[in-house]
Amino acid sequence: MRRLALAIAFAAALPAALAAPPTGREIIGDVGRIVAPNGVQENFKLHVNGIDQWVYTRGQDRKNPVLLFLHGGPASPSAPTMWMYQRPLEEYFTVVNYDQRGAGKTYLENDPEQVRPTLNVQQFVDDAVKIAQEISKRYGKRKVILVGHSWGTVVGMRAALARPDLFHAYVGIGQVISMLDNEKVSFDFAMARARKENNQQAIKELESIAPYPGDTPITRERIVTERTWAQHYGGLAAYRGDFAYYFNAPLLSPEYDEQAVQAIDKGSLLTLERVLNEWLQVDFKPVKSFPIPVVMFMGRHDYTTPSAPTAAWLAKVKAPYKRGVWFENASHLVQFEEPGKTLVSLLEYVRPLARD
Template identity: 65%
Template structure:
């Protein structure tokens, strides 16, 4: 037997030999998700001759931003999916639900400024001063113009989720000529009203369960939102308990499938997964004052067809304000589609119904 110090000296060599025998590389050993990502990536590889599978950065709004474009037939209508957050890209979890949609649509996911893969392209301090809602709206319009030119599309379907519905609705109002229709998922309509409804739901659930911890925390910010400033600290408490009671993912107190999903993304490196949290820290506080003032209830006319995908149990962006708005707004056509087994994460929670609803209610509008 070798002395202990010599055994330690040769340990890397022995480990490499062992890994070679088991078919595992040293890189895979240090990154336990690498093999799973490769399998998911292979399953999702577009092999159809007329398909498209592009991942690239391009200059948008003066900085490099990332686009991910996928579809089995580039002749299909194209969806521009504007993600939520702020700074919560769809790209790292698209593998969980998007593949069937790609048979009927080409889907473009865009990592917004300061978010996901775009975060690492520009010095965060350079981006920090540009974190304004109107800048995101102009970025979305520029992305739409870029996609129509690159892929030979006359118009796109514009689809937004959560925070992305603020950007999407404003982009549609500003440049309706670029879009066949608008699809809102977890639509933000009136932030203060959303906050009030979500808080009241959480309080009622906590009282029903006699949840002492929840009641103590919720009462510490009551009345909410009230007349006090809606600070980041108050929002965290106000969102924590509706989500605990299924207001983010229906019938679930946690949403690990979503928050841990990027670890298995074939589109993201581990470093880019780490950048997701950095992007949230960069953007949320800076955009918060504008975010809290969002109210589309005064919009009486909408220039393009509008379809709302609403989760019946959504208490992250409660649906009541959107239902009221849809009843009074004038539009070329309008429709609400209810997802009875979803809360806020409709495409992830009910991917089958998402596909069927896109085919039945949205694809016919892309003419």
């Protein structure tokens, strides 16, 4: 009888012992699962301006303000990296990310050759406006908070200027004010650091594109040379010359499978070749007044989209409310480098502006 009981016990335990351990994706997905009764967690496609675009919504309480996040890149989706920092924000905001046209799962959802001719800044702005309208309806909100990061700040600023009635406030993280100014500041930083350290390889490569940006056409190759050394000296991630942790993060994303991860680079190449020249012409310096509250999160060590031009613009612009927040231990990836301060700053300076 005792032997029978032991046999039964071992037999019951056998399936669990033989089962494969959960993957990193599965563990992260389970930890981050929204279980609050009034919460929301949904991934869905919206048909926006001729194509399907993937949307990801997460929040602990549907009563919270909606925050619409515009990712950078171009075509560098935030959905596969949001697990790194976003969960605490979801206690106070309903956070909506979407893969812009040409990016991530939206890239996979549509024929790239049909999307290619539509890849221009104004189209991205039109998409952001439409998605803001759709999610406002879906979640019963009069307005949403608009947040842009890096390339997303170009789209976000233009969307806020075009349709201020849709937004409580605009938050720029790694804000682009003038691309040409940014490129010069970034180049000067990299060259100064290279000379300080007598890095002959860096000096030689940077001198090969000087004067930068100058009057020579700004090609992808020249940008890569400049960015390689600016980022080597911490211009993308503070105190880091290696930022693989950020680019490897999608491998653990609950939202992305391997095919979607591989689509990130494909979408980036497709989009950059179409928007590069237009992107380099971006200049918000002539904007002297802003129609809604504006808050800028600025990494002290950001030399991807340098913070100095943003601080100078913010000091002069007129707005119903404005605030600049410096992140002393961050570079360009502010929300990943200082997630705690990101949350506190959103709660202190932004959430009170969202009154429905």
